[in-house]
Amino acid sequence: MNIASPPKNNNDKRHVKMRETLIRFVAAICCGLIGYIIGSMPNNNLQGHVDVKCARQAVYEFDNDLVEKDVLIGVNRSRESIIEEIVPPTLQSFYQDTQFNPTRSMLRQSRPVIGNTQRLHSYLGKLRNKECTTVLFLGGSAQFGDFAAVTGGHNVGGEQNAYPKLFMDWLNEVFPCASANGTTGKHVSIKSVPGIKNSQTAFLYYNWFHTIDKLDLVLCEFNVNDAFLAADPPHRLENQNNSRGTFSKNDLEYNGSAFYFEVLLRRLLLLRKPDPIAIVTFNADYIGEPWIHDNRMSLFRKNMEPLKLYISSMYEVPVFSAVSWMLPMAGKQGIELQINKTYEFGTGSWHTDKCCHPNRRGHKLLSLVIAFCLLEEERALMSHQYSDRASIEQDFTANQVPIMRDPLYLSAEEDEAYVTSAYEEERMIDFTNPDDKSWQGQVPVNEGWTWYADNKFNDKYGLIANNSTGESHVTISLTGSKNALVEISYVISYENFGRGFAWLDDSQDNNKRDLCKKVLRLCRKDKGDAATWRVTERGECKAYVDGADVVLNGIWKAKASVDSVTILREKLPEGQQKYLHICLSPPDIRTHQGADNKFKLLSVRTF
Numbered sequence: 001m002n003i004a005s006p007p008k009n010n011n012d013k014r015h016v017k018m019r020e021t022l023i024r025f026v027a028a029i030c031c032g033l034i035g036y037i038i039g040s041m042p043n044n045n046l047q048g049h050v051d052v053k054c055a056r057q058a059v060y061e062f063d064n065d066l067v068e069k070d071v072l073i074g075v076n077r078s079r080e081s082i083i084e085e086i087v088p089p090t091l092q093s094f095y096q097d098t099q100f101n102p103t104r105s106m107l108r109q110s111r112p113v114i115g116n117t118q119r120l121h122s123y124l125g126k127l128r129n130k131e132c133t134t135v136l137f138l139g140g141s142a143q144f145g146d147f148a149a150v151t152g153g154h155n156v157g158g159e160q161n162a163y164p165k166l167f168m169d170w171l172n173e174v175f176p177c178a179s180a181n182g183t184t185g186k187h188v189s190i191k192s193v194p195g196i197k198n199s200q201t202a203f204l205y206y207n208w209f210h211t212i213d214k215l216d217l218v219l220c221e222f223n224v225n226d227a228f229l230a231a232d233p234p235h236r237l238e239n240q241n242n243s244r245g246t247f248s249k250n251d252l253e254y255n256g257s258a259f260y261f262e263v264l265l266r267r268l269l270l271l272r273k274p275d276p277i278a279i280v281t282f283n284a285d286y287i288g289e290p291w292i293h294d295n296r297m298s299l300f301r302k303n304m305e306p307l308k309l310y311i312s313s314m315y316e317v318p319v320f321s322a323v324s325w326m327l328p329m330a331g332k333q334g335i336e337l338q339i340n341k342t343y344e345f346g347t348g349s350w351h352t353d354k355c356c357h358p359n360r361r362g363h364k365l366l367s368l369v370i371a372f373c374l375l376e377e378e379r380a381l382m383s384h385q386y387s388d389r390a391s392i393e394q395d396f397t398a399n400q401v402p403i404m405r406d407p408l409y410l411s412a413e414e415d416e417a418y419v420t421s422a423y424e425e426e427r428m429i430d431f432t433n434p435d436d437k438s439w440q441g442q443v444p445v446n447e448g449w450t451w452y453a454d455n456k457f458n459d460k461y462g463l464i465a466n467n468s469t470g471e472s473h474v475t476i477s478l479t480g481s482k483n484a485l486v487e488i489s490y491v492i493s494y495e496n497f498g499r500g501f502a503w504l505d506d507s508q509d510n511n512k513r514d515l516c517k518k519v520l521r522l523c524r525k526d527k528g529d530a531a532t533w534r535v536t537e538r539g540e541c542k543a544y545v546d547g548a549d550v551v552l553n554g555i556w557k558a559k560a561s562v563d564s565v566t567i568l569r570e571k572l573p574e575g576q577q578k579y580l581h582i583c584l585s586p587p588d589i590r591t592h593q594g595a596d597n598k599f600k601l602l603s604v605r606t607f
Contacts (some may be wrong), residue, residue: 082107086371088173095368099361100344107372109325112309113281116316117377117386118395123217123278124378132177132185134214137164139221139284140197141357161360163284164189166367174371190215194459195432195489195602198225199260201563203235203418204489204603206267207428215273219282219370220264222257223323224356226304227287228562229256234487235418235567238411254299254307258409261308265315266404266419269397276398281312283321284366288347289354292335303327314408316395320373322366326350355560417483426481426607431463439463444508444579448472454600462491462600465500465584470517472584472599475508480572481606486580488568489602492554493561496594500584501548504570508579512548516583520551521590552582554599555591563602572606580604 082104083095126133159165168189179185190212195205199222233256268279287302300306305323312319330347331338339348352359358366380386396403407415429439431451443463449472453461465472478486488502499520505511549568556562572578587597 082372083368086368086375087170090173091170095364097361098364098368099350099359100365102365102368106325106329107369108376110321110369110373111319111376112321112324113313113317113319115312115318116393116395117318117380119276119278119398120280120318120377121381121386122275124374124381126216127171127175127177128378130176130178132179133187133216134190134212135164135168135171135187135217135219136190136192136212136215137219137221138192138196138202139219139282140225157360161363163363163366163370164191166363167370170367170371193430193433194461195430195563197563198222198229199257199264200226200229200233200565201489202264203260204487204565204605205428205430206264207426209267209271212273215271215277216275217278217280218268219280219320220261220268221282221284222261223283223304223308224285224287225562226257226261226308227302228558228560229260230564231255233259234565235259235414237414237417254304255409257304257307258311262311262407262409263414263418265311265317266407266410266415269315269404270402270419276395279317281308281317281319282370283308283319283323284369285356285358286323286327288351288356289339292331292339292347311408315397315405318373318377320370322369421482426605427479429476429604430602432461432602434459434461442477443474444477445473445475445510447474447510448584449474449601454598462602464598464600466596466598467584468586468597470584470586471513473510473513473516474582474601475510476580476582476604477508478504478572478578478580478604478606480574480576480578482574483607484571484573485607486568486570486572487565487603487605487607488552488580488582489563489565489604490552490554491561491600491602492556492564494556494559494593496596496598497554497556497561498584498587498592498597498599499554500552500582500599501550502552502566502568502580502582503549504568504572504578505581506578510581510583512581512583515548517586519588520585521588552599555593 082102083098084092087095123133168187171187175187177185177187192202193205193208196202196208202222231254236259265279268277271277283305286305292301303323305321305327309319309321326345327347329345330350337343338346340346341348343349350359350362351357410418429442430436431439434453437451448467449463449465451461451463453459454464463474465474480486486504491497501515501520503512510516549570550566552566554564556564582599582601584597584599
């Protein structure tokens with residue numbers, strides 16, 4: 001006889017469920033504790049790191065699950081501003097008066113290229129270990145206060161109000177460091193030599209980098225000034241307008257920026273001071289009203305950021321950018337509002353002039369952009385977001401024997417000449433550095449040239465001639481270098497500047513005085529093509545004058561003054577000595593602008 005089992009009591013079922021729930025709850029607590037312990041363990045590469053939570057918010061409240069749930073159920077919790085979150089209390093009052101109140105969503109757009117962060121993580125490791133670091137800012141006039149004054153110009157009132165100084169103040173407050181003897185130290189910044197203003201001049205004065213003993217972080221900010229580089233870089237060793245179509249006609253204006261910026265990045269990636277340097281492309285500003293009105297048919301409308309983003313991404317160099325979100329935000333309601341000086345988000349109120357140059361409150365925003373990006377990367381590092389990094393993701397350029405990708409725009413010959421070869425063999429005569437007058441021993445003949453700063457802030461030096469008779473002549477002693485090339489750097493401007501010409505000679509005397517007194521005029525070889533301007537001596541159109549090697553045209557149509565470079569056609573073999581002669585020609589009264597007829601020589605180099 002089968003006897004049926006009595007039915008189970010319902011209380012037993014509830015007890016079982018309660019036990020299962022309790023077990024799951026305890027297990028969850030244990031997992032959470034284990035995860036917390038593991039997450040709290042110091043990174044092996046960051047031994048002795050400093051807990052700086054008292055100086056900033058290390059945990060971002062908007063990442064909490066609670067906030068996500070609040071959004072779902074419509075709860076609006078009050079949160080501190082992003083300035084209160086990333087700026088220590090000692091500096092917060094200073095940052096209350098910015099161009100506009102930045103939000104988290106704005107600043108989150110400041111990382112258009114994350115790149116390979118291995119070098120940046122090494123730098124953050126130094127900061128967290130209280131190691132004092134050295135930062136180099138490479139940029140133009142917006143960076144440095146000695147190019148600025150309240151009464152005009154770039155209008156930041158001195159370098160104490162420019163973003164490099166503001167960022168360094170923030171860095172020293174948030175990441176205090178200790179000197180070698182254990183006392184309180186300081187992170188320091190290096191200001192580049194006066195001649196470096198864009199990627200091209202960084203190319204010209206690159207030997208200056210070899211004078212730096214220690215360097216940890218470099219921020220390259222050439223977004224504005226690279227827009228004025230020549231479409232046909234004089235240092236090109238191959239013709240880019242060939243059947244391969246490397247650069248189309250519409251792309252040519254970006255050729256100079258692409259060429260010199262790639263050379264700069266490749267050099268910096270190979271540089272050791274003494275460690276591999278953390279490199280950041282910083283896009284701080286953009287061309288203003290000229291960009292808005294005059295460049296509709298240009299590929300990027302004179303904004304160099306798309307090109308900078310592409311090259312940086314291909315070399316996996318991180319990008320911090322204010323332009324990536326400020327420029328779209330400024331113009332999203334139309335051009336008229338964008339250039340309105342009362343519109344706080346617009347270009348008109350952001351710039352101090354029609355070209356560029358952020359105002360004093362704008363520099364505070366630029367400092368916040370760098371600070372935010374650095375803290376975001378620290379947060380990613382400490383939360384182990386890179387724990388699953390694959391071997392292919394390592395930075396091969398930081399290896400003891402670096403592995404570099406093939407160049408994007410350089411030929412193999414150019415890469416060998418300008419990047420991988422012993423570039424220290426160049427010989428530079430620099431007229432821009434007020435602290436270096438060694439050039440005086442290499443100028444045996446000087447007829448009418450004066451060394452001085454010709455701007456109202458007295459900081460832009462050069463060897464300058466200024467007359468209308470053509471009698472100014474200078475002789476410079478040169479010795480040839482490895483590539484047998486002679487390079488002349490000078491200023492071009494829209495008014496008060498003229499033309500000259502140069503040649504090499506075995507004698508230091510001026511044997512071409514009659515030629516120096518003749519007027520040089522522009523002519524158009526093919527009237528249908530505005531790109532074929534040549535300089536001539538009242539005769540056949542050609543790129544030089546009979547008896548001279550090359551014409552130096554200091555006149556430019558754009559309303560700005562920038563640096564230009566010309567390379568002599570004649571070669572000067574390595575070790576051979578000759579004299580470089582430069583004459584200032586009389587002005588062409590038909591086209592000359594301004595009362596003066598100046599020529600400003602910046603440097604001469606053999607390489």
